[in-house]
Amino acid sequence: xxxxxxxxxxxxxxxxxxxxxxxxxxxxxxxxxxxxxxxxxxxxxxxxxxxxxxxxxxxxxxxxxxxxxxxxxxxxxxxxxxxxxxxxxxxxxxxxxxxxxxxxxxxxxxxxxxxxxxxxxxxxxxxxxxxxxxxxxxxxxxxxxxxxxxxxxxxxxxxxxxxxxxxxxxxxxxxxxxxxxxxxxxxxxxxxxxxxxxxxxxxxxxxxxxxxxxxxxxxxxxxxxxxxxxxxxxxxxxxxxxxxxxxxxxxxxxxxxxxxxxxxxxxxxxxxxxxxxxxxxxxxxxxxxxxxxxxxxxxxxxxxxxxxxxxxxxxxxxxxxxxxxxxxxxxxxxxxxxxxxxxxx
Amino acid sequence: xxxxxxxxxxxxxxxxxxxxxxxxxxxxxxxxxxxxxxxxxxxxxxxxxxxxxxxxxxxxxxxxxxxxxxxxxxxxxxxxxxxxxxxxxxxxxxxxxxxxxxxxxxxxxxxxxxxxxxxxxxxxxxxxxxxxxxxxxxxxxxxxxxxxxxxxxxxxxxxxxxxxxxxxxxxxxxxxxxxxxxxxxxxxxxxxxxxxxxxxxxxxxxxxxxxxxxxxxxxxxxxxxxxxxxxxxxxxxxxxxxxxxxxxxxxxxxxxxxxxxxxxxxxxxxxxxxxxxxxxxxxxxxxxxxxxxxxxxxxxxxxxxxxxxxxxxxxxxxxxxxxxxxxxxxxxxxxxxxxxxxxxx
DNA sequence: TTGAAAGCGCTAACAG
DNA sequence: CTGTTAGCGCTTTCAA
Numbered sequence: 001x002x003x004x005x006x007x008x009x010x011x012x013x014x015x016x017x018x019x020x021x022x023x024x025x026x027x028x029x030x031x032x033x034x035x036x037x038x039x040x041x042x043x044x045x046x047x048x049x050x051x052x053x054x055x056x057x058x059x060x061x062x063x064x065x066x067x068x069x070x071x072x073x074x075x076x077x078x079x080x081x082x083x084x085x086x087x088x089x090x091x092x093x094x095x096x097x098x099x100x101x102x103x104x105x106x107x108x109x110x111x112x113x114x115x116x117x118x119x120x121x122x123x124x125x126x127x128x129x130x131x132x133x134x135x136x137x138x139x140x141x142x143x144x145x146x147x148x149x150x151x152x153x154x155x156x157x158x159x160x161x162x163x164x165x166x167x168x169x170x171x172x173x174x175x176x177x178x179x180x181x182x183x184x185x186x187x188x189x190x191x192x193x194x195x196x197x198x199x200x201x202x203x204x205x206x207x208x209x210x211x212x213x214x215x216x217x218x219x220x221x222x223x224x225x226x227x228x229x230x231x232x233x234x235x236x237x238x239x240x241x242x243x244x245x246x247x248x249x250x251x252x253x254x255x256x257x258x259x260x261x262x263x264x265x266x267x268x269x270x271x272x273x274x275x276x277x278x279x280x281x282x283x284x285x286x287x288x289x290x291x292x293x294x295x296x297x298x299x300x301x302x303x304x305x306x307x308x309x310x311x312x313x314x315x316x317x318x319x320x321x322x323x324x325x326x327x328x329x330x331x332x333x334x335x336x337x338x339x340x341x342x343x344x345x
Numbered sequence: 346x347x348x349x350x351x352x353x354x355x356x357x358x359x360x361x362x363x364x365x366x367x368x369x370x371x372x373x374x375x376x377x378x379x380x381x382x383x384x385x386x387x388x389x390x391x392x393x394x395x396x397x398x399x400x401x402x403x404x405x406x407x408x409x410x411x412x413x414x415x416x417x418x419x420x421x422x423x424x425x426x427x428x429x430x431x432x433x434x435x436x437x438x439x440x441x442x443x444x445x446x447x448x449x450x451x452x453x454x455x456x457x458x459x460x461x462x463x464x465x466x467x468x469x470x471x472x473x474x475x476x477x478x479x480x481x482x483x484x485x486x487x488x489x490x491x492x493x494x495x496x497x498x499x500x501x502x503x504x505x506x507x508x509x510x511x512x513x514x515x516x517x518x519x520x521x522x523x524x525x526x527x528x529x530x531x532x533x534x535x536x537x538x539x540x541x542x543x544x545x546x547x548x549x550x551x552x553x554x555x556x557x558x559x560x561x562x563x564x565x566x567x568x569x570x571x572x573x574x575x576x577x578x579x580x581x582x583x584x585x586x587x588x589x590x591x592x593x594x595x596x597x598x599x600x601x602x603x604x605x606x607x608x609x610x611x612x613x614x615x616x617x618x619x620x621x622x623x624x625x626x627x628x629x630x631x632x633x634x635x636x637x638x639x640x641x642x643x644x645x646x647x648x649x650x651x652x653x654x655x656x657x658x659x660x661x662x663x664x665x666x667x668x669x670x671x672x673x674x675x676x677x678x679x680x681x682x683x684x685x686x687x688x689x690x
Numbered sequence: 691t692t693g694a695a696a697g698c699g700c701t702a703a704c705a706g
Numbered sequence: 707c708t709g710t711t712a713g714c715g716c717t718t719t720c721a722a
Contacts, residue, residue: 005715016693021717029718033691053466054399054408055715059698063399068451081436082629087426094453095417103463104451106413108439121398122448229633258633265635284427288574288603290610290635350699361709366701374702378707400699403714 004047012043020044024051057123066097066311067105067124071131082228083255084283085300086130089151092304093128100312109133126311129153132197147314149307154196158322161310163303167198170296170329171205172212174250174278177294177331179213182340183248183276186210189235189260190252191227199224202252202280221246232259240267247340248276254286257293257336272338282332291335298329349392357388365389369396402468409447411656412469413438416476417453427573428600429628430645431475434496437649438473445657454478465489471656474498477542492659494652499541503667506655508648512543515641515674516550519595519623522639522676524558527685528593528621531555534580534605535597536572544569547597547625566591577604585612592685593621599631602638602681617683627677636680643674 010017015036022030023040032040043049057063070086081087094104105122126147129138133153141148142159149161178186188206190199207217223238225231232255239246239260251257257279261271271277271291279286282297306325314323355362360381368377368385377385388394402408415431426432439449447470452463471492474483478498486493487504494506523531533551535544552562568583570576577600584591584605596602602624606616616622616636624631627642651670659665 006717007715017715018694018717019692022692025717027718031691036691050465052403052468052715054403054468055698056717057698058397058399058403058700058715059717061698061717081429081432084426084429084432087429087432090451091426091453094451098453103467106435106439106449106451108436108443121395123397123399229629262633262635284574285630285633288607288630288634290607351701352699362699363701363710364708367708370701372702376707381708397699400714401701403699403716404701406701406714 004049006049006051008047009040009043009049012047013039015040061123062315063123063125064102065105065122065124066093066102066308067107067122067127068093069107069109069127069129071109071133083253084285085253085255085281088283088300089130089304092301093308096305096308100308102308102312125315128307128311132194147311147320149310149314151303151307152198154198154201159320161314161323161325163306163310163325163327164198165298165303165327166329167201168205168208170280170298171202171250171252172209173205173329173331174280174296175206175209176212178248178250178276178278178337179209179215181248181276181337183246184215184340185218185221185246185248186215187221187223187239187246187249188252189223189232189249189256191225191231191256193224199252206250227253227256229255229259229262232256232261233263234259236260236263236267236269239264240269244269244275246275248278248337250278250280252280254279254281254283254289254293254295257295258285258289261289261291261336272336276337276340278331278337286332286334289336294334294337295332296329297332299327302327349394351394351396353392354385354388354394357392358384360385406468407660408468408470410450410467410469411438411442411447411653412450412452412463412467412472414452414454414472414474416478428598429630430598430600430626433628433645434475434649437646438653441650441653445653447653447657470660473652473656477539492656492665494655494659496648496652497543499543499546501541504665506659506668506670508651508655508670508672509543510643510648510672511674512546513550513553515625515643516547516595516597517554518550518674518676519625519641520551520554521557523593523595523621523623523682524554524560526593526621526682528591529560529685530563530566530591530593531560532566532568532584532591532594533597534568534577534594534601536570536576536601538569544597547595551595572598572601574600574604574607577601577606578608579604581605581608581612581614584609585614589614589620591620593623593682595623595625597625599624599626599628599634599638599640602640603630603634606634606636606681617681621682621685623676623682631677631679634681639679639682640677641674642677644672647672 006017006020009020020040022032023037097104105124124146128149128151130151149163152164175186188203193199193203210217220242223235225234251260257277279293279295282295286293286295310323351362351365354365365385368382442449450467450469469491473494475496494508497509520531533548538544538548555562565587568580570579596605602622624638624640627640631638631640655668
């Protein structure tokens with residue numbers, strides 16, 4: 001039972017409530033005598049007082065709460081984490097926030113009423129949004145006046161801070177790697193390719209790499225669906241149905257690769273013997289997989305950390321200064337690619 | 346900018362603030378004329394009013410917030426989700442909570458100050474705790490007077506509601522299955538075996554099954570560490586070091602199995618040819634794995650849903666009534682087990 | 691260096 | 707059926 005309030009502490013310490021507040025907040029404007037401070041702390045200790053953060057944010061207009069919005073992959077589907085990427089990211093966010101004395105208000109996407117209310121409701125100090133959202137929802141949020149960090153979105157609006165990775169370059173790197181291994185026909189497998197989305201950029205990088213090598217991107221080599229294991233299976237089926245035309249695939253997420261590999265294996269097609277794969281993300285799955293996945297590594301932990309830091313900085317800053325942060329990528333070589341020579345065809 | 350308050354709405358609608366409050370809360374004690382209600386709703390709409398939940402919970406003592414406590418596997422380690430089980434569970438919790446108009450306050454374990462403060466701070470309406478915690482921390486929470494649901498804990502204290510699975514029976518089922526396939530020497534691989542923890546129960550179930558079959562549990566067949574991929578690798582090394590004495594293993598988590606299988610493969614030992622495995626959880630990993638894992642399936646989604654429902658029910662109830670919920674398990678046969686005959690030895 | 695007082699935005703008796 | 711009033715627990719001028 002939360003019974004003890006600041007008044008109780010004040011009484012116990014023989015001071016006023018405001019004094020207690022000063023002590024607890026290390027108020028910079030007011031200075032408190034060491035003696036008083038000690039008495040107050042003693043009272044706090046004795047009564048086991050814990051400030052009520054709701055009341056605090058009501059009067060101070062700071063909540064020490066960060067709202068986190070994670071996409072619900074499929075509308076109506078309850079599973080937020082069909083991609084372990086989100087779990088890893090959320091972990092990093094939670095940890096960093098906690099280190100800074102912030103708590104997390106977690107929410108999946110609310111199709112009906114939008115997230116804006118949730119956030120306003122609770123007076124969050126900032127919002128971290130993962131993934132791509134319809135522009136309207138974002139506009140709603142924009143008007144809230146709290147810092148917003150977009151993770152992995154290419155929405156360009158100075159109202160938002162963004163944190164992302166070199167998607168295009170990463171895709172280029174992956175594709176070029178495959179080409180370097182002798183592959184001439186390379187599939188592109190991804191979630192939906194949307195404007196402002198990461199898959200669009202990755203698709204561009206993929207095309208760039210092909211063209212650089214004098215190859216022509218082929219419509220029939222594109223597989224696009226949702227970012228989950230199931231679609232990986234589906235893509236495998238499609239790949240087989242279309243006649244196994246490519247000797248390699250660049251797949252934009254490790255979960256997708258998992259499904260793809262599995263789907264192929266069910267039909268007796270082997271990775272990397274029959275088809276080589278370079279994947280993307282390097283979530284822990286990539287290593288667990290068999291064969292372990294050669295993949296474009298991104299620093300998910302850093303992404304989460306940065307996201308929180310951006311929020312915190314922005315909350316401090318007097319005027320809004322748009323910040324953009326791009327994290328580097330690197331290719332991790334594992335076992336899902338093999339050299340392809342003319343003679344293999 | 347959250348500028349519009351209940352007063353603004355009241356003014357706009359030409360009524361008092363309390364009337365607005367009544368309308369918005371569908372207050373059962375007060376009845377409002379259809380006319381007034383309409384005017385208020387119109388004003389709300391027009392001004393884009395969203396109630397401030399902090400203020401609301403300050404006066405009503407209900408926050409519509411559920412605290413969720415997820416274990417940080419290793420102290421100091423920032424990764425909350427080294428086991429996808431947590432991600433799946435959290436998804437279900439979040440989704441269910443949202444359907445009921447609740448939000449989630451997410452926190453990893455705070456070694457230093459305990460979670461009690463976090464919860465009290467924010468005045469959560471209930472707390473869902475996943476995993477096993479030191480008794481002292483729980484006692485602190487107990488005194489808070491909000492419903493608490495323990496997920497997967499065998500702490501027996503009427504102050505808490507619990508939701509779990511038939512751990513012992515599940516382990517027995519798994520082990521018996523292996524025995525049925527002709528295995529006489531079966532390893533037990535798990536996270537730390539702690540009092541009140543699930544692994545203790547599973548260990549018991551494992552032993553029971555052995556004894557039922559006239560076999561004797563063997564100290565040397567026990568591998569116990571942390572519930573993550575890395576320990577799976579380690580266990581594999583240990584298994585090999587100890588001379589590959591068992592022809593099968595019951596492993597208490599799919600992530601662990603992933604590591605174990607991988608660790609074995611690195612040394613050229615194959616599943617199920619050289620050793621059979623029955624795992625536990627049936628997270629999505631189990632299916633992705635190669636070979637896909639024969640595992641004890643638990644309904645993680647249901648676990649999350651029930652946890653939220655228990656909180657909600659308890660919050661409604663006038664007097665505390667201890668509730669306990671045990672979910673059933675079933676074995677899912679996949680590809681990680683093979684029949685073992687005498688001649689194979 | 692401290693305290694009094696006002697108020698953050700909302701709810702909940704209690705009147706009327 | 708609706709308004710008045712008094713807080714919820716805290717912060718924050720302003721004065722002393």
